[in-house]
Structure formats: structure tokens, C-alpha cells
Amino acid sequence: xxxxPRKATLHVNQNEGLIFEKSSAGKAAWKLPPLDxxxxxxxxxxxxSERKDLGNMPEVSEIEIIRHFTRLSTWNYAIDLxxxxxxxxxxxxxxxxxxxxxxxxxxxxxxxxxxxxISQGALQILKTLSECLIDIxxxxxxxxxxxAGAHGEMTGLLMVRAYHHAQGRPRKKILIPDxxxxxxxxxAAMVDYAVENLKSDSRGMVDIAALEAQMNEDVAALxxxxxxxxGVFEQQIHKIxxxxxxxxxxxxxxxxxxxxxxxxxxxxxxxxxxxxxxLHKTFSTPHGGGGPGSGxxxxxxxxxxxxxxxVVVTKADGTxxxxxxxxxxxxxxxxxxxxxxxxxxxxxxxxxNGPDGLRQTTEDAVLNANYIRKGLEGTYDLPxxxxxxxxxxxxxxxxxxKGVRTMDIAKRLIDYGFHPYTTAFPLIVPGALMxxxxxxxxxxxxxxxxxxxxxxxxxxxxxxxxxxxxxxSTRVSRLDETAAARKPVLRWKxxx
Amino acid sequence: xxYLPKSPADREAMLKAIGLRSVDELFAPIPxxxxxxxxxxxxxxxxESEIVDYFRQRSRENGEGYxxxxxxxxxxxxxxxxxxxxxxxxxxxxxxxxxxxxISQGTLQSIFEFQTMICELTGMEVANASMYxxxxxxxxxxxxxxxxTGRRSVIVARSLHPEYREVLATYATHQGMPLSVAGFGxxxxxxxxxxxxxxxxxxxxxxxxxxxxFGTIEDVAAVxxxxxxxxxxxxxSIAEAVSLGIVEPxxxxxxxxxxxxxxxxxxxxxxxxxxxxxxxxxxxxxxxxRLVGQTVDKQGRRGFVLTLATREQHIRREKATSNICxxxxxxxxxxxxxxxxxxxxxxxxxxxxxxxxxxxAAGQFAxxxxxxxTASPRFNEFVIETKEDPxxxxxxxxxxxxxxxxxxxxxxxxLGNAALWCCTELTTRSAIDMAAxxxxxxxxxxxxxxxxxxxxxxx
Numbered sequence: 020x021x022x023x024p025r026k027a028t029l030h031v032n033q034n035e036g037l038i039f040e041k042s043s044a045g046k047a048a049w050k051l052p053p054l055d056x057x058x059x060x061x062x063x064x065x066x067x068s069e070r071k072d073l074g075n076m077p078e079v080s081e082i083e084i085i086r087h088f089t090r091l092s093t094w095n096y097a098i099d100l101x102x103x104x105x106x107x108x109x110x111x112x113x114x115x116x117x118x119x120x121x122x123x124x125x126x127x128x129x130x131x132x133x134x135x136x137i138s139q140g141a142l143q144i145l146k147t148l149s150e151c152l153i154d155i156x157x158x159x160x161x162x163x164x165x166x167a168g169a170h171g172e173m174t175g176l177l178m179v180r181a182y183h184h185a186q187g188r189p190r191k192k193i194l195i196p197d198x199x200x201x202x203x204x205x206x207a208a209m210v211d212y213a214v215e216n217l218k219s220d221s222r223g224m225v226d227i228a229a230l231e232a233q234m235n236e237d238v239a240a241l242x243x244x245x246x247x248x249x250g251v252f253e254q255q256i257h258k259i260x261x262x263x264x265x266x267x268x269x270x271x272x273x274x275x276x277x278x279x280x281x282x283x284x285x286x287x288x289x290x291x292x293x294x295x296x297x298l299h300k301t302f303s304t305p306h307g308g309g310g311p312g313s314g315x316x317x318x319x320x321x322x323x324x325x326x327x328x329x330v331v332v333t334k335a336d337g338t339x340x341x342x343x344x345x346x347x348x349x350x351x352x353x354x355x356x357x358x359x360x361x362x363x364x365x366x367x368x369x370x371x372n373g374p375d376g377l378r379q380t381t382e383d384a385v386l387n388a389n390y391i392r393k394g395l396e397g398t399y400d401l402p403x404x405x406x407x408x409x410x411x412x413x414x415x416x417x418x419x420x421k422g423v424r425t426m427d428i429a430k431r432l433i434d435y436g437f438h439p440y441t442t443a444f445p446l447i448v449p450g451a452l453m454x455x456x457x458x459x460x461x462x463x464x465x466x467x468x469x470x471x472x473x474x475x476x477x478x479x480x481x482x483x484x485x486x487x488x489x490x491x492s493t494r495v496s497r498l499d500e501t502a503a504a505r506k507p508v509l510r511w512k513x514x515x
Numbered sequence: 516x517x518y519l520p521k522s523p524a525d526r527e528a529m530l531k532a533i534g535l536r537s538v539d540e541l542f543a544p545i546p547x548x549x550x551x552x553x554x555x556x557x558x559x560x561x562x563e564s565e566i567v568d569y570f571r572q573r574s575r576e577n578g579e580g581y582x583x584x585x586x587x588x589x590x591x592x593x594x595x596x597x598x599x600x601x602x603x604x605x606x607x608x609x610x611x612x613x614x615x616x617x618i619s620q621g622t623l624q625s626i627f628e629f630q631t632m633i634c635e636l637t638g639m640e641v642a643n644a645s646m647y648x649x650x651x652x653x654x655x656x657x658x659x660x661x662x663x664t665g666r667r668s669v670i671v672a673r674s675l676h677p678e679y680r681e682v683l684a685t686y687a688t689h690q691g692m693p694l695s696v697a698g699f700g701x702x703x704x705x706x707x708x709x710x711x712x713x714x715x716x717x718x719x720x721x722x723x724x725x726x727x728x729f730g731t732i733e734d735v736a737a738v739x740x741x742x743x744x745x746x747x748x749x750x751x752s753i754a755e756a757v758s759l760g761i762v763e764p765x766x767x768x769x770x771x772x773x774x775x776x777x778x779x780x781x782x783x784x785x786x787x788x789x790x791x792x793x794x795x796x797x798x799x800x801x802x803x804x805r806l807v808g809q810t811v812d813k814q815g816r817r818g819f820v821l822t823l824a825t826r827e828q829h830i831r832r833e834k835a836t837s838n839i840c841x842x843x844x845x846x847x848x849x850x851x852x853x854x855x856x857x858x859x860x861x862x863x864x865x866x867x868x869x870x871x872x873x874x875x876a877a878g879q880f881a882x883x884x885x886x887x888x889t890a891s892p893r894f895n896e897f898v899i900e901t902k903e904d905p906x907x908x909x910x911x912x913x914x915x916x917x918x919x920x921x922x923x924x925x926x927x928x929x930l931g932n933a934a935l936w937c938c939t940e941l942t943t944r945s946a947i948d949m950a951a952x953x954x955x956x957x958x959x960x961x962x963x964x965x966x967x968x969x970x971x972x973x974x
Contacts (some may be wrong), residue, residue, distance in 0.1 A: 022526075025774075032742055034623075036662070037624070037627075037628060037631075038543070038855055039628070040629065042858070042859075047856050047858065047859035047860060047861060048595075048597075048855065048857075048858070049855040049856050049858070049864075049865075049866055051861075051864055051922050051940065052867055052940075054871055055943060055944040055945075056871050056872055056874075056944050056947075057871065058871060058873060059762060059867070059871045061867060061870065061872055061875045062869050063875060064870060064892060065732070065752040065761065065762065065870075065892045066761050066892055067763070068732045068762055068892050069761065069762070070759070070761050070762055070764065070863075072765045073635065073636070073760070073859045073860075073862060073863060074635040074636075074859075075615050075631075075859075076632060076635050076711075076854065076858050076859035077632075077635070077854075077855055077858050077859065077861050078539040078858045078860060078863065079855060079858065081597060081856070082854065084597060084601075084855045084856060085597060085600070085601065087855075088601045088604075088607075088848075088852065089601070089604065090621075090623075090627055091620070091621035091624055092601075092604045092606035092607050092621050093606060094606075094618075094619075094620040094624075095606040095607065095610045095618065095619055095621040095622055095623065096609070096610065096615070096618040096619070096620040096783035097605050097606045097609040097610040098605070098609035098610075099605030099606065099608075099609045100605070100606070101789065103611060105611060108611060110609075110611055113609050114518060114564055115609060116563050116567065116793060118603065118608070118853065120566060120569075120570035121565060121783075122599070122781075123571055123573075123574040123580035124574055124579050125573070125574030125575060125576070125577035125578055126570060126574050126577060126783070126784070127781040127782070127783055128578075128579075128591070128781060128782050128783075129577045129578050129782060129784040130578070130583055130585045130589055130591070130782050130918070131588075131589050131782070131784055131785035132576045132585050132587055132921050133581070133583065133918050134909070134913060134918065136913070137576075137577065137578040137581060137913070137918070138577055138578065138784070139576040139577065140572070140573035140574055140575065140576035140577030141573070141577050141784045142826040143573055143576065144570075144573055146680050147558075149554075150556075151556075151557045151558075152959070154555050154556040154557060155555055155557065166647035166648060166651065166786070166787070167647060167840065168840065168841070169839055169841070169842040170593075170647060170651070170829070170838075177685065177689070178542075179578075179730065180689065181763075193728050201827075201828040201829035201831075201832050201835070201840075202828050202838050202840050204828075204832040204833035205828035205831070205832055205833055205835040205837070205838035206838040207833060208834070208835075208838075209686075209689070209690070209837070210689045210837050211689040211690065211691070214832075227747045231715075232716070248627065251544070252544040252545055254544055254546060256549075257546070257549075264556055265603050272701050274650055280576070281555075282551065282554075282555050283542055283545065283550060283551055283893045284542075284549050284550050284551055285549075285551055288549050288551075289546075289549045293635060299841075305608045305609055305833060305845065306609065306610065306611050306612065306844075307602075307607065307609075307610070307844050307845025307846075308607055308610045308611070308612065308613060308619075308622035308623070308646070308844035308845060308848070309611070309612040309613065309644070309805065309841055309842050309843075309844035309845075310604060310787075310842045310843045310844045310845065310846070311647075311786075311787035311843045311844075311845060311846055312841040313787075314659060320812070327685075345778070348578075349685060350681055350682075350685035350686075350687055350688070351650075351678060351682050351685055352651075352682060353647060353648060353650055353651055353682060353786070354588060354648060354649065354650035354676065354678040354679060354682060354785070355588075355589070355678065355784070355785025356784065356785045356786070357785070357786055357789075358737040358783050358786040358787040359783050359784040359789060360580075360783045360784075360786065361786075361789050362783070363570065365568070367566050368902060369557050369558065370557075370558050370560075370561045370565075371516075371517070371518065371560070371563070371566060371570065372516060372518075372564050373557065373558065373559045373560025374554035374555040374556075374557055374559070375516070375554070375560060376516035376518075376519075377555060377557065377561050378554075378555075378691050378699070379516050379519060380516065380518070382538045382541070382815065383519055383521060383526075385538075385541045386526065386529055386530070386533075386538060386540070386541060387529075389533050389535075390529045390532060390533060393532055393533045393534070405544075406541075406543065406544045407543070407568035408541075414868055429615075429811075430615075430617070433617060433618055434814070435614070437678070437948065438611070438615065438618065439615050444829075445889065457520075458518075458519055459518070459520065460520070461520035461521060461525070461864075462521060462525045462528065462529060464520075475742050481821065490617050490618075493617040493618060494617075494620060494818075495616070495617055495620060495812040495816055495818040496617070496812040496813040496814060496816075497615045497617065497812060497813055498617070498810050498811070498812050498818045498819075498820045499812070499813075500616075500810065500822065502810050502811070502824040503808040503810035503820050504808070504823055504824075504825070507799065507806070507808045507822055507823060508559040508808055508809040508810075509627075509630055509641045509642075509799070509807070509808050509809075509822075510627070510630050510641065511627070511628070511631040511642075511643070511804055511809075514551075
């Protein structure tokens with residue numbers, strides 16, 4: 020092969036079947052201590068509710084479980100292996116001290132209903148993280164309860180709705196730019212708002228004239244991602260806020276891209292009324308293969324009465340506690356207090372950085388994205404030349420002439436030892452290649468990435484089939500997703 | 516900053532390559548008047564040792580070393596060591612959502628196995644890759660029933676976890692789903708008569724929990740019969756997953772919304788946990804959340820992919836089944852490993868120990884208080900009504916580093932001085948004996964201790 024990937028080399032990895040295929044009666048990975056109370060007659064206690072059989076649950080030994088999951092793990096790409104240029108997903112380093120402190124006994128084993136008197140440690144963590152996030156966003160108050168970004172969106176819009184309701188003027192719709200994440204319209208629908216699309220202008224920003232035309236007193240809020248999904252900062256942000264506020268609407272900011280702003284500019288200062296954060300993006304909590312996330316919602320004072328219950332308060336005696344009695348609250352969005360374990364990790368991350376580290380982190384994230392932009396400009400089509408913050412969006416326009424699309428290039432990137440970038444999003448860029456390096460990448464890693472992307476572009480010219488058939492180096496080749504969806508096999512069943 | 520892999524010279528070289536003189540130029544798109552000219556008010560940069568110290572300190576202020584009888588939707592079970600060994604592997608911990616199947620087979624196969632085991636345990640045909648938690652899973656399951664039946668109103672058992680009910684109420688408010696509540700009888704179970712009276716042709720589903728908030732196992736078959744007779748669905752919430760080792764699963768349900776925290780997930784002051792929805796195959800296209808399916812690659816080799824994505828928000832936008840975008844993959848992996856460790860036989864034995872400890876404890880506490888709901892079977896929780904305010908009992912126990920049962924007055928004023936106690940395999944006989952003795956000891960001198968403590972324990 021002429022184009023030899025420098026980052027990766029093939030090596031042997033272990034085959035492994037499904038755990039059920041290793042199971043056989045009598046194997047076990049457990050041992051219970053002797054029972055120190057009298058045995059009970061299960062049939063007598065439970066009667067008809069007694070379960071007799073646990074079906075095809077596996078029976079395996081401990082070493083088999085260790086090997087099973089270790090082998091499976093080696094089939095995954097991960098941040099610990101290399102760069103994850105996924106635009107909008109912010110795959111940054113997940114510090115290990117976060118994991119260590121989340122496992123300290125009183126933090127890992129605290130029961131959500133244990134008395135406040137012996138929960139001061141957890142309450143202090145909630146309070147300190149809240150204060151940090153409030154200053155970082157420039158907002159006035161916060162709830163940590165939402166379990167993920169989309170859950171935060173829902174919580175934010177519930178507060179928007181409650182606010183308008185309290186104003187005696189319930190409104191009907193939410194404006195959402197065409198570059199927005201799919202969660203935004205889905206969330207608006209869950210809170211029973213109609214969704215109205217807002218066009219982007221030729222620079223990839225909100226079309227101010229369109230906004231002025233569409234804004235009226237039926238509009239509850241605009242959901243804006245800033246920087247938007249093109250990685251572009253909405254330069255007219257205050258104008259946008261003014262247009263909304265003039266007609267009594269609110270500005271909701273999707274904080275998915277907050278990592279481009281931390282320590283440099285605060286949404287609360289440029290007119291945002293309500294926003295969510297993704298602790299699993301900006302604040303380094305691990306993605307873990309798809310979750311858990313955490314989606315705190317920060318708000319301006321006027322929305323404070325509507326926060327979900329409970330909220331953390333300092334009581335008269337100086338101790339911390341939960342306040343439940345909040346008559347205007349939107350209610351509860353999750354049992355207990357949210358994904359507490361993620362709060363611990365996010366706070367540890369903030370402490371490891373401090374104000375100087377957070378600012379440097381943001382600067383490096385933006386520097387990295389611009390370095391990649393510079394490196395690939397000319398090789399890939401850049402549909403919007405507007406300055407880039409933390410991510411850059413190219414299109415496959417040049418490669419499409421050879422019949423190679425963004426997904427093909429992405430799959431070929433795997434052979435070069437990288438995770439693909441985000442494909443085909445945002446929707447306003449046909450054939451998008453959305454690239455976000457984050458601050459966690461060294462110059463060397465990014466040079467390898469740029470080299471790989473250029474090499475693939477050359478392959479598209481010389482030998483497009485190699486790219487179309489990629490990946491070539493993985494355990495499995497491209498999988499038949501159509502068949503998977505047409506006749507879904509969603510669980511293992513024993514052979515008859 | 517130790518997480519940043521660049522030297523000043525690297526930064527210089529990169530700026531030069533871009534054609535900029537300073538990093539400030541990168542932020543030129545941000546109007547100058549909004550740029551922050553001060554340091555953020557966050558703690559100063561700390562050494563790793565200082566961070567560890569900070570959290571050890573918080574841990575000492577957070578119930579470290581206490582014995583607890585709390586359950587109520589969050590259960591203290593033993594977590595096998597290999598769970599953390601395995602989930603700490605960077606390839607699981609630091610991987611993204613497995614959209615790129617060729618380099619995500621590890622995560623995908625493990626989710627496929629998770630889905631299978633949840634089906635085996637619940638008696639359902641399909642299960643999703645997990646939801647945020649049990650409370651939101653219950654709300655999403657109800658919305659799913661509303662979509663499937665085309666009906667809108669919902670009957671909720673009062674014996675469903677009160678915070679789950681609150682979450683459902685929040686979700687329902689703007690979904691046009693009127694909620695009504697069906698009470699419980701002296702046997703702790705849903706009052707069937709009340710259900711029969713309130714169910715209408717507009718009822719989309721009946722939502723119950725089993726074992727319910729009081730630990731009582733519901734007569735699922737009877738509830739299902741009433742629901743189905745009226746064309747409504749039955750949604751069953753399971754908050755204590757370990758019960759599935761010994762309690763017949765609610766096979767008559769149409770949708771099961773589960774909290775799997777009991778399976779190897781730390782209590783963690785309430786989260787992250789692991790919700791799951793399981794249902795019948797014919798309902799799968801209305802199920803929210805991610806799903807992994809089996810397929811083949813170009814060479815015909817078995818492989819796994821995320822599937823049926825047309826239900827999801829990134830494809831359907833405002834017409835999606837839900838706005839849910841993440842699952843709880845890493846937590847689901849803990850659950851998965853736990854299920855493998857205990858397996859077919861161990862889960863049953865584990866559940867039996869829970870049952871035995873609880874039966875013993877209920878007997879001990881019944882000597883000084885009244886055990887409620889005795890006419891129905893229960894799993895690992897029981898309700899004791901005492902003459903003395905349970906807050907006062909708990910205050911006494913707390914002085915001995917024991918956290919007593921959850922006083923129910925806050926959620927159920929009608930239950931007066933009742934409290935919900937929980938035992939698991941980790942509860943020792945000596946702790947039970949000690950707690951029962953202290954609970955009975957209401958003749959002892961009224962503790963002059965911190966006055967506020969009584970009030971705090973009520974919560």
C-alpha cells in the first residue's frame with residue numbers, strides 16, 4: 020500500500036463469543052457468606068409470587084468474566100488510545116483522579132435518603148460545584164438534577180414554560196436554527212411546544228432579518244447553540260438576545276459547545292437567560308460508551324422560582340440542607356438529586372484546572388481546531404469561511420466527484436488509527452465532516468491526523484475503491500445496518 | 516496544566532502555522548465587550564494530592580462508617596471487585612457512543628448481552644440499552660403506552676415510589692396526560708376495587724411498582740386482568756432488581772420500567788443509576804432509547820450495531836419517540852458484569868439471603884412496633900408503625916452510627932408513625948438486633964442531644 024498509516028499497526032486480538040456460549044451448569048463466580056439468621060421457607064413466604072427459574076442466565080467463572088470483558092474491551096477505540104475528532108461531542112481526556120475520588124467510601128456509598136446531618140460532605144460538593152458553574156456561565160442559579168444534556172434541555176424548557184405561564188402569557192413555539200442538534204426539536208416537542216425552524220445566513224450564523232420577521236409574542240424562546248455546530252461564534256449574539264427580549268421571549272443556550280468559551284466569555288454576560296451544560300463534554304466526565312451524562316441547567320434570577328425540587332440551601336445554623344417547599348417549581352425531573360457521581364468528577368476537574376487551567380484549556384481547544392482547519396484547507400472543501408472556534412466543518416464536495424462520501428472517508432480514517440469525525444452533521448452542510456480535536460491533543464497527534472486526512476484525499480484521487488471499501492483493518496468490516504433494522508435481532512436465544 | 520499536552524514552543528509553532536501572532540486573535544469573533552477580563556471564581560489550581568484530600572474530607576462528613584437500614588429505591592448490595600476492575604479499562608471508560616460499529620464491537624456486544632439478560636430476568640422479549648434511571652424510565656414507559664394505545668389518561672399506584680410519581684407528574688403536565696392515583700389497601704397492595712372504578716376507555720395504562728415502595732409484592736396478574744379487560748396497558752416499575760432472583764417477574768406486564776442500581780451500581784448519593792425499559796417485540800418501534808441488534812458484516816461474520824435509529828431524535832427530530840440521546844452505558848456495564856458474576860444460581864441465592872434477613876428483621880422489629888401489610892408477601896423491605904415518632908427513634912440510632920428506616924410521614928401522611936426499613940445480604944444479624952433494641956428503647960431518657968437532629972432526620 021502506498022499510503023502507509025503511521026499511527027497504527029495491525030496486531031492480533033482475541034476472538035470471543037457471547038457469554039451465554041460459555042455458560043454451563045455448575046460454574047460460578049460468586050460466594051455468599053454463611054447466613055447469620057434462620058433460613059426461610061421461600062415457598063411459604065412468597066406463595067404464588069415465588070420464582071422458580073432464571074431462564075438462560077449465564078453460569079460462568081470469574082476468570083472467564085475477566086477475559087470476556089477484557090477481550091471485548093480491546094475491540095473498542097477509546098480516548099485513551101488516541102484522538103477522537105468527533106465534532107460537537109468533545110471527547111477530551113478523562114482524568115483518573117476523578118475516578119479515584121468518586122470511589123472514596125462516603126462518596127460512593129452515601130444513601131440519597133441518609134439524614135442531612137450526615138450528608139454535609141455531599142451537600143458541600145453540590146454547593147461548591149454549583150457555585151463554580153454559576154460563575155463559569157455568568158448565570159444566577161443552577162439545578163444539577165437533569166441526568167443528561169437532553170434532559171437538561173427539557174428541564175430548561177419546562178422552566179421557560181413555567182416562567183411565561185407565571186407572566187400570564189403562555190406561549191406556543193420555540194425557534195430553533197437549522198444547524199441545531201436533533202435533541203433541541205425533540206425536547207421542544209416533549210414540552211408541548213411547536214418548533215419553528217430558523218434559517219442560517221451565508222456565514223453560518225443566525226439570520227438576523229429572519230429572526231426579526233419570525234419573532235413575535237407566540238415565541239417562548241430561541242434555542243441557540245453558541246458557538247453553533249459549525250464552530251462559529253454568533254457575533255450578533257446580543258442583537259439576538261435583544262430581539263427576543265423586546266418581545267418577551269427568552270434566550271436558551273445549548274451549552275454543548277461551552278468548552279469553546281470557559282474562562283473567556285460568559286453566556287450570562289451576552290444575554291442568555293437559561294442554558295444547560297454537559298458535564299460529560301466540557302467538564303471531562305467519561306462518556307463510558309454512551310453515558311452516563313449529566314446536564315445541569317443554569318438560569319437567570321427571573322427563572323429561579325421555577326427550579327426543580329429540591330434545591331440546596333444553607334440553613335440558619337450554617338449547615339446545608341435540601342429545600343422542598345417551592346410552590347412555583349416545575350417539579351422533579353429525576354428521582355433523588357441527579358447524577359451525583361458526575362458532579363464529583365466535574366468538581367475534581369475544575370479543581371485540577373483552576374481559573375488559569377480552565378482558560379488555557381479553552382485556548383488550546385480553539386487553537387487545535389484552527390490548526391487542523393489550516394492543515395486541511397484546500398484538501399477538503401470549507402463551505403463556511405467564517406472564523407472557527409473549537410470545531411471546524413468541512414464538506415465532501417471535492418471527494419464526492421469521485422463517488423466518495425463523508426462516511427467513506429470517515430471509515431477509511433479508522434485504518435489510519437483514528438476514530439472518525441462526526442459525519443453528515445450539521446444538516447446545513449451536505450456531506451459534512453465535523454472535526455473537533457479538543458485541548459487534549461498534542462501537536463504530534465494532530466499532525467498525524469492531518470497527514471492521514473491528506474493521505475485519504477490522495478487515495479480518493481488515485482484509488483477511490485480502497486476508500487469505499489474501508490475499513491480494511493478492523494475485526495469486522497462494514498456491518499449490514501439495513502438487515503439489522505429490517506429483521507431486528509435484539510437478544511441472544513439458545514439454539515433449539 | 517498537567518492535562519494539556521503542549522509546550523509553549525508547540526503553541527508558538529501552531530500559531531505561526533495558522534498565521535496568527537497571539538492566541539487572543541483566535542477569540543476575535545467574540546465581541547470585545549463580552550470577553551472576560553478577570554479570573555473565574557473557582558478554586559485555585561490544586562495538586563492531585565490536594566484533590567484527593569478534599570474529597571476524603573467530604574467523605575468523612577458523609578455517613579462514612581454508618582450502618583444503614585435505608586432502601587426506598589436505592590439499595591446497598593455488595594459490589595464484586597471485578598466490576599470496577601473491568602469498567603476502569605480505558606477502552607470502556609473513555610469510549611464514545613458506539614455509532615462507528617467497526618471499532619465499537621466491545622461496547623456493542625456487551626450491550627447485546629445486557630439486553631438479553633434483562634429479557635431473561637424480566638420475562639420480556641426486548642430490552643433497551645438503558646435509560647437515565649428508574650424514575651425517568653417509568654415516565655418514558657408511560658409515554659410509550661400513550662403512543663401505543665392512542666389513549667391519554669394514566670392511573671398510577673400510590674404505592675409507586677413517591678419520587679417516581681413526582682417525575683411522572685412533571686413529564687405528564689405538558690404531554691396532555693391526565694394522571695389519577697389508585698390507593699393501597701391494608702395488605703399494602705393496590706386496591707383493585709378502586710382501580711376498577713377509576714379505569715375508563717380513555718385509560719392508556721396502569722402504572723404499578725412491584726415489589727412496591729413498601730416492599731410488598733403486588734398481585735400483578737390481577738392488576739393486569741383489570742387493565743387488559745379495559746383495553747389499557749400494564750406498566751410495571753421494578754426498583755429493587757435483586758428481587759428478580761426469587762420473585763416471579765411481572766410477565767403479564769406490557770412494559771417493564773426498571774431501575775437496575777441494585778446490580779452492582781454504587782449508591783452514590785442517588786446517581787448515576789441505570790434505568791431500563793423492557794417490553795414485547797411488537798411494541799419495539801415505540802420504545803425510546805438506544806437498541807443494539809445483531810447483524811453480519813460483508814464477509815458474513817457476526818457483529819453488532821445500534822439499530823432502529825429511526826425512532827431517535829437525531830433522525831426524527833421533533834417526531835422522535837423521546838429526546839433521549841445518551842444511555843447509561845458504563846453503568847449498564849456494571850449491571851452486566853454483576854449479572855454475570857451471580858448468574859442463574861447466584862442471583863437466586865442472593866435474593867434468598869435478602870429475604871431471610873428481612874424476615875428476621877421484621878420479626879425483631881414487630882416486637883416493639885406494628886408490622887404493616889402482613890397479608891401480602893414482601894421482598895427486602897418492611898413497614899413498621901411505632902408509638903414513638905420514627906424521627907425520634909432514628910435520632911437515637913444515629914448516635915450509635917445506625918441510620919434507621921425511612922419515616923414515611925413526608926410521603927404518606929396517612930401512615931402516621933410508620934417507617935420503611937430495608938435489609939440486604941450486607942445487613943448483619945447483630946446490626947438488626949442492635950437497631951431493634953434501640954428502636955424499642957423509648958423509655959430511655961429523652962436525649963438532650965442536638966435539638967435539630969430530630970427534625971433533620973424527618974426529611
